[in-house]
Amino acid sequence: MESMPMSPPAMDGNTSMNNSIGDSPMMTPMTTTNMQMSFYWGKDAVVLFSGWPKESLGLYILAFFFIFLLAFAVEFLSHTPPNKLSKSPIASASIQAVVYAFRTSLVYLVMLAVMSFNVGIFIAAVAGHTLGFFVVKVRALTVAKGTDSNEV
Template identity: 35%
Template sequence: MAHSGFWFGRDVEILFSGWPVNYGHFHLFLALLLVFMLSALAQMYSMTPMTTPKMVPKSIIQHAALHGFRTLIAYLVLLCVITFNVGVIITVLLGHVAGYLALTLYIKYYCPAPVASTAVDDVKA
């Protein structure tokens, strides 16, 4: 029977019938790790731009495929959340926080900032 409210417990089925309930603690850990990774990936994909100013038809098809993959990841995270298990929901939230933090730190420290031109550079001597 499906739960209609939030609940704590180890007997949760995530994404597949019987998994990880029938397999023990290690599979529960793997399932929660999968949920964490999916939610972090969903958060990182939601922060990246999907389009560029000039897109050729081949690039539009690639972006459409990427959008489909992004939607698939988001729906898988949604399916994990509707188990209403508090442990799974906390794992999803932690995954979203980790994904946001990872991409924000990557952008801040590893992506070069565009160099702004100054008025002195624009003046020809």
Template identity: 45%
Template structure:
């Protein structure tokens, strides 16, 4: 395409009567409705998060959505501060350890993107659930709040609980 002649191209028009009447973009024959997407934060349970039609209009499903986003953020923080991601100095040349690190990093990045996409629903409740999940996850796994006072768990071996954090 010659970009020098772009001013000669007609501009798209969406003012046809069929589109004005039923809100569809397929020439008036379909029954598709254009969905209004919020571009500012809003409060309310009627939203779509991550999947089409989810959580719907049910208060229970909205609460489940908030819990899901919260735990996605907590798991993201856990993986970010996990010893699986950092590895140990003794197995740095081990290819299997490198593959495990890569898999954990990929999983953490994918979960972080899911949290980001959920927040892009512009629902204030989802945003607060994601923030709370990241805050609680960091407090549990990243800060010194729950570490033993004798030193950092990373240098003293695995924790007694069996968690590799």
């Protein structure tokens, strides 16, 4: 049995198989920012957009509150019962589908922000989810208690 050659067959004079990966124009390294791959604390974070919050304490605090509000909105939209605004099932389902798409978009934005691995942003997301859940549950329990007291 004959063994197969280990090197590729020779090509015509215009092509060479000996190019390294770095020589290929499609494989050129992109400019990258220093992406953190473990949790860290500090204002030097990249949250959702390249260059934001730009090592600025004020913009970092703004990013913190923005993520908090996004997470709060996710919980609020997740646990709020749908309103019956229309008698038509198609119109009602369409409204619910738009709200669902908006909520899903917010969920993905919060997830991407948490993937910055910044502890402050992580805390903002968890606090927003927690407070949003709390507000919705207090509202639901208040409504349920109000309907229970009307029955007695």
